[in-house]
Every structure is written in structure tokens, then in C-alpha cells.
Amino acid sequence: MTERATKLIIVLGYNGTGKTTFVKKIVMNELKHKRRALIVTPDDIEWNTIEMVNPRFPERIRNYVLARRLIYEDGILPIIANNYRNGLLIFDDCRAYLTAQTDSDLHNLLIRRRQKMIDIIAVGHGFTEVPPKLFTFASEIVLFRTIDNIDRRKNVLKDFAAMQAAQARINQKAEKNPHYFEVIPQV
Numbered sequence: 001m002t003e004r005a006t007k008l009i010i011v012l013g014y015n016g017t018g019k020t021t022f023v024k025k026i027v028m029n030e031l032k033h034k035r036r037a038l039i040v041t042p043d044d045i046e047w048n049t050i051e052m053v054n055p056r057f058p059e060r061i062r063n064y065v066l067a068r069r070l071i072y073e074d075g076i077l078p079i080i081a082n083n084y085r086n087g088l089l090i091f092d093d094c095r096a097y098l099t100a101q102t103d104s105d106l107h108n109l110l111i112r113r114r115q116k117m118i119d120i121i122a123v124g125h126g127f128t129e130v131p132p133k134l135f136t137f138a139s140e141i142v143l144f145r146t147i148d149n150i151d152r153r154k155n156v157l158k159d160f161a162a163m164q165a166a167q168a169r170i171n172q173k174a175e176k177n178p179h180y181f182e183v184i185p186q187v
């Protein structure tokens with residue numbers, strides 16, 4: 001099988017802007033086309049209509065069809081890297097669990113995702129609430145209203161000035177429509 005381009009989408013927005021709603025639409029579209037999705041969440045609050053998969057049975061991660069979810073626990077990233085393939089992998093609200101400690105496991109997953117045909121969507125509340133490494137691999141950033149200081153990601157953003165302008169523009173539009181967002185390609 002030939003390798004295809006894989007996507008890494010970062011979705012950023014303050015509380016309640018509509019990130020999970022946006023990602024759910026992408027997931028529903030994938031499922032309609034009979035593709036797979038694995039959703040990692042910090043807790044049991046969102047995505048609870050989706051059946052869980054038990055990480056102690058990695059063959060279940062390899063073989064299920066359509067969508068499953070996992071509540072993050074230590075050691076789960078290598079299990080995902082070794083068993084999940086051909087589908088969308090979502091890290092919803094990742095600030096709680098993608099930390100300095102998970103950096104090397106995350107790196108490993110990012111560099112192996114092409115062979116495994118895994119597209120990734122990472123969701124966070126702002127630029128400083130997702131690991132810096134993700135920006136260097138990102139194919140697009142979906143930006144809702146954010147309130148954090150983007151300067152702290154200056155050295156990993158591909159076009160810092162464009163992103164600053166986008167943040168200001170989006171925050172202004174969000175005054176009228178709190179669910180406003182733009183998709184900013186990272187090429």
C-alpha cells in the first residue's frame with residue numbers, strides 16, 4: 001500500500017467555543033465513509049455516547065470498526081502507537097494529559113503516523129495548552145477565540161505574523177459570534 005499524506009490538525013479555542021462540536025462533525029463524516037476513529041479524552045464528560053475500548057486488550061484497538069474512546073491514563077500512547085492504524089486519532093482537551101512527560105511517546109507517534117495511516121486532531125484551549133512539538137508537525141490550525149499569549153509559541157509557528165493577525169481577527173469576530181473560527185493551513 002502506498003503512503004498517503006496524513007494530517008495533523010490542531011483545534012484551539014477558549015471554553016465553550018465549539019471545538020468538540022466541530023471535531024464531532026469530522027468524526028461523523030469519517031464514520032459515514034466507513035473509516036475509523038479513536039477518541040482520547042481526559043474524563044468521562046464529553047463523547048460519552050461512544051463506546052469505550054479497553055487498552056488492556058490491544059487487539060480490540062487493532063480490530064474494532066467505526067469509533068471507540070479511551071479515557072487517558074499513563075502508558076496509553078505507546079499502546080495506541082503499537083496497535084491503532086488506518087483512522088482518525090483525536091486528543092480532545094489535551095492540556096490535561098499531553099505534558100512534558102508524554103513528549104517522547106508523542107514524538108514517536110507523530111513520526112510513525114504516516115506508515116500507520118493515522119490522521120491526528122489535537123484539541124486545546126489555546127496556543128500554550130498544546131505541546132509545542134505539535135505545531136512543528138501541524139498541517140492546519142483551526143482557530144476559535146483564544147485568550148493566551150501567542151508569543152510563547154513564536155519559535156514553533158510557521159508564520160508567526162499571520163497567526164497573530166488571525167488571532168486578533170478571530171477574537172474580534174467572536175464578539176458577535178462566539179463560535180466563529182477559521183482554518184489556517186500550515187504549509
Ligand SMILES: Nc1ncnc2c1ncn2[C@@H]1O[C@H](COP(=O)(O)OP(=O)(O)OP(=O)(O)O)[C@@H](O)[C@H]1O
Pocket residue numbers: 013014015016017018019020021022093125179
Ligand atoms: N457553531 C455553533 N453554533 C451554535 N452553537 C454551537 C456551535 N458550536 C458549538 N455550539 C454549542 O456551544 C456549546 C459548547 O460547545 P462545545 O462543547 O463543542 O465547546 P468546546 O469548545 O468543546 O468546549 P470546552 O472547552 O468546554 O471543551 C455547546 O452547547 C454546543 O452545542
Ligand SMILES: [Mg+2]
Pocket residue numbers: 019020021046092093
Ligand atoms: Mg470540548
